[in-house]
Amino acid sequence: MVYIKEWNKYQEAVEELYLNSPKETRYLTSWRHGKLVLKVTDNFTALKYKTDQASDLKKFERLNRSMMLKMQNRKETTTESK
């Protein structure tokens, strides 16, 4: 279990992990008043990101969207066109 501090690295790692095992990987969010923790795991590796900055919310939204599209196996281009 590792916390990754930089968002860009986190997003890259998460996307790679997901593409490697789309069937197993799940994406969890826990929130407790002002503290947001993201976790993506495939039962072997767990990637976590912790934040209390409001500026991370937008990135979080974007990640939600891209993860959902990945889970539905849709092409990435649909996200970029929007």
Added chain:
Amino acid sequence: MTFLDNDLFLTQLVKLFEKTKPTSKKKVYLTMKRYTWESLKTKKERKETEKSNASDKQSVKEELQKEVDDKEYSCLVRAVYGNFKISTLVSPSDTDKFITGYSNILKVHMDSMKKKERKKEKLKAKKIQKVKATIA
């Protein structure tokens, strides 16, 4: 656990967030995963067709690979706060609508995060200027 439809899930999600209190130690958990569940019957059928085609393994593998590449799945979304649990399935066609609503709810209810320091400083500077202006 039954699945709610997307709109109902979102309204319930709002209720869930309204239950949260800043002082409470309980957390809100949100989960997203690919929905790959199949009934026992279809599972059996799938395995049997796989078996019957086993003589031609290579082509079966290729077909399976293709299926994995092309198939679109529903996405399972689950939200938990204490005993309050809700879940929904988002089909590919509903995604955009759902995710916009979902993002908006999160944005509204996750507003207790820290704003950037810089803005605070700017505000302070403005206030000081105002005070100075009124004095002058």
